[in-house]
Amino acid sequence: MGVSRLRERRLELGWGQAELGRRAGISRQAVNAIEREQTRANVDTALRIAQALGRSVEELFGGLGSGGPVWADSEIEPKLGMRVAVERWADQAVARPIAAYPAWAVAAAHGEVRRVEGREVAVELWATRPALFIYGCDPALGLLAAHLSRTGGEGWWWNASNGQALSLLRAGQARAVALHHGVLEARAVDHSCLRLRLVGWQSGWLVARGNPLGIRSAADLLRPEIRVGVRESGAEARRLLEQELAAAGVPWAGLAGRTIPVRSQLGAARLVADGLVDTAIGHAGAASALACDLVPIRQEVTDLLIPRAVAEQAEVRKLLACMVSAPFRRDLAAAGPYDTARTGEEVG
Numbered sequence: 001m002g003v004s005r006l007r008e009r010r011l012e013l014g015w016g017q018a019e020l021g022r023r024a025g026i027s028r029q030a031v032n033a034i035e036r037e038q039t040r041a042n043v044d045t046a047l048r049i050a051q052a053l054g055r056s057v058e059e060l061f062g063g064l065g066s067g068g069p070v071w072a073d074s075e076i077e078p079k080l081g082m083r084v085a086v087e088r089w090a091d092q093a094v095a096r097p098i099a100a101y102p103a104w105a106v107a108a109a110h111g112e113v114r115r116v117e118g119r120e121v122a123v124e125l126w127a128t129r130p131a132l133f134i135y136g137c138d139p140a141l142g143l144l145a146a147h148l149s150r151t152g153g154e155g156w157w158w159n160a161s162n163g164q165a166l167s168l169l170r171a172g173q174a175r176a177v178a179l180h181h182g183v184l185e186a187r188a189v190d191h192s193c194l195r196l197r198l199v200g201w202q203s204g205w206l207v208a209r210g211n212p213l214g215i216r217s218a219a220d221l222l223r224p225e226i227r228v229g230v231r232e233s234g235a236e237a238r239r240l241l242e243q244e245l246a247a248a249g250v251p252w253a254g255l256a257g258r259t260i261p262v263r264s265q266l267g268a269a270r271l272v273a274d275g276l277v278d279t280a281i282g283h284a285g286a287a288s289a290l291a292c293d294l295v296p297i298r299q300e301v302t303d304l305l306i307p308r309a310v311a312e313q314a315e316v317r318k319l320l321a322c323m324v325s326a327p328f329r330r331d332l333a334a335a336g337p338y339d340t341a342r343t344g345e346e347v348g
Contacts, residue, residue, distance in 0.1 A: 006060045007035050009053045023052035047088075047125055069095035071119045072173050074164065076100055078116045083109035084123060085156055087133045087175070089313055094173050095121055096133070096158060102142075102266075107156075132315040135160040135168055136178025137235070137265045138302040139285045140199050143335055144319075147328040153318040159264045163234020169193075175310045176319060180236055180283075180302040194311055196323065197347045198302040199285075199332065200339030203240060205295040206272045206282035215279050216295060218248035221255060228255055229262040229271050229280030236300075237265070237281040244281075244297065266290065285336040303347060320344070 010020050017035070018028040025048055033039040034049075041049060050060050069086050071078045072094040083098040085107065101107045110129070115122035131154040134141050145155030160168070165177035178198060206229075207215050213226065218241075221228055231238040245252065260277050262268040268280040269290035287294040304323070310316050322328055324344035333340045 006049065006053070009055055009060065013053070020049070020052060024048040050125075069093035069121055069123055070173060071121055072096050072168060073100055078113055078119075078121045080113055080116065082113045084111060084113060084121075085131060085133075086110040086123060086125065087131050087156075089175060089310060089315070092172065094133070095123055096156075100158065101156075102159075129154050130315050131156055132176060132319055133158055133174065134176045134178065134304075134319075135165040135174055136180070136302065136304075137161060137237075138178055138180055138198065138201075138283065139266055139289055140302065140332060140335070140338065141178055143332055144198070144322065144328065147325070147331065148319055148322045151318065151322055151325070153315055153322070155319070155322075159266075161232060161235035161238075169305060169307070175313070175316060176304060176306050178302050178304050180300050192309070193305040193307050195347055196304045196306070196320070197342040197345045198304050198323070199343060200299060200301045200341070201337060202284045202294060202296045202298070203237070203281065203300045204284070204297040205279045206269055206287055206292045207279050207295060208272060208275065209291060209293055211293055211295065213278055218244040218250050221245070221279070222250055224258070226258065226279065227277045228259050229268045229277040230255075230259045231262055231268070231281070237268070237283075240297065241281045285338060288336040 010017070017031040021028045021031045024031070024045070026045060030039070030045070034041050046060070053060065070093070073096050076097050076099060078097070084095045085098060085101075086093060086095050095113070098107050098109050108127075110127050110131070111123045111125040113121050114124045132148065133156045134145055135158050137159055141157040145157040148155030160177070162179050165174070165179060168174035169177045205215055207213070214220070215226065220226060230241065260271065262271055262280060265283045265286040266289060268282045269286035269292050271277045272280060272292050273290040282292075282294070284294050306316060329340055329343055332338055332343065
């Protein structure tokens with residue numbers, strides 16, 4: 001068993017349990033309990049013990065077993081050898097495949113999958129960097145993650161619709177999720193979370209530069225030549241599209257054969273910019289990033305939700321400090337058509 005390998009390696013180095021505890025930052029009693037299988041090392045403790053002993057977690061513990069990260073990607077199934085990023089806090093750990101990160105980004109993995117047991121995976125961890133995952137579909141989140149990484153943290157932005165982000169939050173598998181919605185819409189606020197304003201922006205019809213097809217409203221989608229990018233159920237852009245179609249009296253059946261699925265704000269803008277669809281509901285920031293035009297529909301905001309129970313954790317405190325920092329706010333204001341007047345302010 002892993003604990004016997006742990007003890008063998010400790011004795012090989014000539015260390016007592018107290019010495020290993022000192023080097024790993026845990027008590028002698030904790031080392032003794034782990035070696036005697038009276039308790040299971042959580043992810044963070046296993047990493048620190050492995051680092052102190054100069055071995056991988058896989059070598060010492062045979063992976064993380066039933067204490068391993070939960071697989072937090074609903075679209076990609078875990079497989080042996082997959083490179084992953086891992087977020088750890090308290091007794092929780094989640095893993096996501098590097099393959100789900102934006103194709104244009106080069107990301108350094110935390111480790112790789114060594115065993116799969118349902119939605120739980122055993123991961124051989126190569127790094128102990130404390131990461132913070134941020135979920136949402138606003139492109140501003142990528143900038144926030146980059147600034148967090150620049151200022152001593154390690155930020156990862158994972159694309160997620162409102163529905164996906166909320167599911168992770170409610171399952172206790174996320175510490176920071178971004179939701180976007182209309183300014184005039186009343187939304188119930190979960191008081192177990194901090195709610196912080198990130199940005200204000202416009203949403204509308206993404207169209208090619210100059211709007212050559214003259215798309216102005218949902219009524220234009222009845223024209224047989226118009227191809228429409230459509231987000232998945234649970235995405236706010238999908239909900240807004242449905243509202244606009246209903247208000248214009250346009251049935252879904254009227255779009256039959258002319259819809260193309262898109263999975264993100266930037267993905268929708270890219271399809272429009274590349275001429276693969278003629279329009280899609282999208283975000284002013286995505287339009288700016290991919291050289292599209294935007295025909296506005298409404299003002300929206302993006303808010304960041306953080307469970308109050310984790311607000312004092314070091315990684316979260318770094319994120320909150322980053323949001324109100326002058327460098328991030330200056331960069332955000334220059335990155336696109338964003339309203340940053342209330343960035344970092346608690347709302348709700």
